[in-house]
Amino acid sequence: MEDQPAAAAAVIDVDSKLLRVPDHFIPMQFRYKKANIYIRDCYPHYFDNLWNDLFVHQKDSVLITGTPGIGKSIFYIYVLEMMKKKMKGSVIVLSSFTKQSQVKTCVILRPGQLPARLAEGKPIPYVENAMYLYNGIPNGVKEGEVKTVIFASPNHDFLLEHSKNETMRKYYMPLWSEREVLEAVELLELRLNYDDIQKQILRFGGSVRYILTEDDDFRMEGLQNQEKAMNSIKSFLDLEMCLDLKKDDNDVIHRLFYFVPNMTSPNKYDMRLGSVHIAFAVEANLRNADVQERLKLFRSLQSHGQSRSTAGWLFENYCHGVLSSGINAVAKSLTAGANDLQLEMIPGYHRFFELESI
Amino acid sequence: MYSVPYTPNLPAVDGYFIDENKKTVYLFQMTISRDHSIDLENLAYIVKTFELNRLGFSFALIFVVPSNIEKYFPKQKITGADLFDDLSNLPVEQIRGIGPKSAMKLRSSPFNIKSKYDFYLAAQDRALHNQMTAFIPKNCISNFVIIVDGIKEYKELANIPQFVLGIKVE
Numbered sequence: 166m167e168d169q170p171a172a173a174a175a176v177i178d179v180d181s182k183l184l185r186v187p188d189h190f191i192p193m194q195f196r197y198k199k200a201n202i203y204i205r206d207c208y209p210h211y212f213d214n215l216w217n218d219l220f221v222h223q224k225d226s227v228l229i230t231g232t233p234g235i236g237k238s239i240f241y242i243y244v245l246e247m248m249k250k251k252m253k254g255s256v257i258v259l260s261s262f263t264k265q266s267q268v269k270t271c272v273i274l275r276p277g278q279l280p281a282r283l284a285e286g287k288p289i290p291y292v293e294n295a296m297y298l299y300n301g302i303p304n305g306v307k308e309g310e311v312k313t314v315i316f317a318s319p320n321h322d323f324l325l326e327h328s329k330n331e332t333m334r335k336y337y338m339p340l341w342s343e344r345e346v347l348e349a350v351e352l353l354e355l356r357l358n359y360d361d362i363q364k365q366i367l368r369f370g371g372s373v374r375y376i377l378t379e380d381d382d383f384r385m386e387g388l389q390n391q392e393k394a395m396n397s398i399k400s401f402l403d404l405e406m407c408l409d410l411k412k413d414d415n416d417v418i419h420r421l422f423y424f425v426p427n428m429t430s431p432n433k434y435d436m437r438l439g440s441v442h443i444a445f446a447v448e449a450n451l452r453n454a455d456v457q458e459r460l461k462l463f464r465s466l467q468s469h470g471q472s473r474s475t476a477g478w479l480f481e482n483y484c485h486g487v488l489s490s491g492i493n494a495v496a497k498s499l500t501a502g503a504n505d506l507q508l509e510m511i512p513g514y515h516r517f518f519e520l521e522s523i
Numbered sequence: 524m525y526s527v528p529y530t531p532n533l534p535a536v537d538g539y540f541i542d543e544n545k546k547t548v549y550l551f552q553m554t555i556s557r558d559h560s561i562d563l564e565n566l567a568y569i570v571k572t573f574e575l576n577r578l579g580f581s582f583a584l585i586f587v588v589p590s591n592i593e594k595y596f597p598k599q600k601i602t603g604a605d606l607f608d609d610l611s612n613l614p615v616e617q618i619r620g621i622g623p624k625s626a627m628k629l630r631s632s633p634f635n636i637k638s639k640y641d642f643y644l645a646a647q648d649r650a651l652h653n654q655m656t657a658f659i660p661k662n663c664i665s666n667f668v669i670i671v672d673g674i675k676e677y678k679e680l681a682n683i684p685q686f687v688l689g690i691k692v693e
Contacts (some may be wrong), residue, residue: 182623306623343619351622359620359660418601460692467692473555481537484587484690489537489553490526496585496686499598506583506686508549510540513524 182352186242189280192270193238194262194301202239203349207339211240212247214431216335219312226313228327231338232423232439233318234374240338241300241316241366248296249274262301262317269301297299306333318419321410335433337426340371355379372423372438394420395446401458404447405465408436408472421447425474437474448482459483489514528573535565536584539575546580550683553587560600566680567673568666580613582679593689601681607678609670610640618642620663643671 183201215227229237229244237476248257253276260271271283273292283289289297289307297306302320306313317323339376340350341368350357356379365376368388375387376393394417398404407418421443427433438444451459459479466476491512495505538551544693550566552559561584588596588666615636617627629636634651636642645651646668654665674680 347620348622351624359663363662369628463692467555476552477555480555480589480692481688483692484551484553485525485527487690488540488587495582495686496688497593499586499596499685499687505682506585508585508688509542509544510525515524515526516529 166261170306177277182348184243187246187441188449189274190270190272190282191242192244192259192272192300193241194261194263194269194278195238197242199353201353203345203353204243205236205341205345207238208243211338211431212244213337214336215314215334216251217345219314222334224330224334225308225311225469226315226334228333228335229314229316229338230319230324230335230424231426231434232372233419233424234341234369234372235338235340236373237316237318237338238300241314244314244316245298252296256295258289258292258295258297260289260297260299261301262446263380264301266302266304268304319424321415335432337424337431339426339431340423341373341376342371346373347374347379349373353377366440368442370423370443372439390416390421391443395443395450398447398450400454401451401462403477404451405462406469408466408475422475436472444478448478456483456486485514526573528569535562535569539569539573541575541577541580546577548577548580548582549635550575550582550584551582551587555592556591557592557596558599558638559586560602563601563674563681564602564670566601566683567677568670570677570678571669571673571682573589576677582677582683583686584683585688587688589692591692593687595667596687598685601683610643610671611638612656613639615639615642618663620660620666629655639667639671 184204185201186197186199206328211229215229215308218227227438229240231237241429245257245259248255255276257274259270259274261269263269268283268289271289272288273281274281275281278467291307291309291311293310297311299315300317301315302317303315306315324335327335346362346366347359350362355377357377361375365384368391369375373395375384378384397414397417397440398407398421407422410418411501421439422436424434426438427435438447460483463476463479463483464470466479488510489512492508492510494508496508497505525538525540528536535552536550537553540549540551541547542549550569552561566584569627570582575582586596586599614626615621615629615638616623618639621629628634629642634645634655637647645655646664652664
């Protein structure tokens with residue numbers, strides 16, 4: 166049992182960009198230690214969506230997923246606080262899970278009572294009309310008169326298991342924009358400087374776990390894992406297996422490819438190489454690979470209309486090769502009445518950067 | 524020689540080629556989408572940073588696309604084309620790298636900077652510039668000045684002639 170103030174004591178100011186983390190214990194896969202969370206622009210929209218799904222469209226559960234390290238667990242804190250506000254008088258059950266889907270910790274918030282922490286090894290109880298908020302992939306979802314929201318990284322088996330589950334709605338969370346990163350650093354008063362942040366964005370893209378940390382060793386660990394994942398891509402077939410989520414190691418896929426939700430349907434996504442650094446490194450690994458294999462993968466992605474960002478990247482690098490080999494061709498004018506352009510380019514190539522400098 | 528600039532956070536052009544005979548700078552943008560607008564700020568930044576301006580040379584923007592969409596590829600929108608005229612109406616917090624707290628400081632005394640234009644002027648003032656660097660990264664100030672100077676200097680970029688080049692992928 167946690168002897169902390171009741172859940173209702175938490176302060177929410179949804180109009181500001183910061184939300185105070187409640188004083189009581191929150192079961193999480195990885196503990197969040199700051200006093201505040203930064204409210205991303207997408208949070209209110211995603212909350213409205215999940216609320217409508219659960220209470221208007223009567224879905225039983227919602228899965229909030231997306232690229233590891235984008236802060237799904239932070240959004241879990243936001244949702245918790247919003248649920249407390251909107252579901253006064255209801256029981257909220259919070260639970261975190263290990264990678265093997267075992268219950269790590271579970272806390273039950275009953276109105277007007279202190280949060281109750283479940284003893285280790287005890288199963289999560291069924292509480293009618295309760296809201297279950299899960300951090301991590303659970304070993305099962307309660308059936309009956311309850312609602313569940315799961316916050317977890319994409320797990321191939323779990324997604325497959327629920328691919329035909331009409332009662333579960335899935336959402337992919339967006340990657341962070343540079344503006345959000347800089348704003349969060351400023352508002353959370355993180356000891357990070359502008360130039361370093363820019364450098365980390367090039368390395369980690371819109372996944373901020375290793376960008377918004379003040380722990381250099383932790384960041385180094387992230388870089389080493391990324392390096393290992395990049396080195397495992399040696400052919401276009403490796404790339405294709407990642408895009409088809411068939412690469413044996415889920416971590417390799419998630420460290421290289423990020424999920425970009427479709428703006429109009431955030432339950433659909435596009436997969437793209439996560440950062441400038443990753444894209445350059447993977448391209449360097451594939452520089453000597455058969456160009457026909459590149460085009461084959463490009464055409465396959467094009468015809469299926471999937472992974473458009475990756476298709477664009479494959480095409481761009483193919484074009485660099487074509488243009489640097491020299492070209493004599495006509496570029497058609499896009500302005501009515503203007504002349505076409507006869508392009509005559511001699512072979513040669515200059516790049517203003519090297520991978521090592523990034 | 525065909526060159527690939529390094530501007531990872533400012534996507535505008537993927538490559539360029541300076542044709543000395545035709546006195547033209549070709550700016551290449553690869554895309555597989557039929558809709559690919561170009562940001563004038565980014566274009567100006569590239570031209571300024573990579574010193575692509577040559578006396579008497581003109582610019583041409585070439586979209587490189589898979590040949591199957593070449594026929595249907597339309598003229599693209601250049602966004603922010605009226606940017607310079609609008610600078611005094613655009614809030615200072617829209618400048619890359621300036622967060623809400625910094626913007627609040629800029630808005631107050633002694634800066635009284637409210638718009639992007641105010642910020643541009645302040646950046647030219649040595650005393651104000653030095654005071655701003657106490658809480659605004661130097662790179663953020665210098666990059667903004669480069670962009671505005673670029674837009675002022677290369678007004679023709681807003682109406683840059685556009686072309687499309689189809690590349691076979693079969």
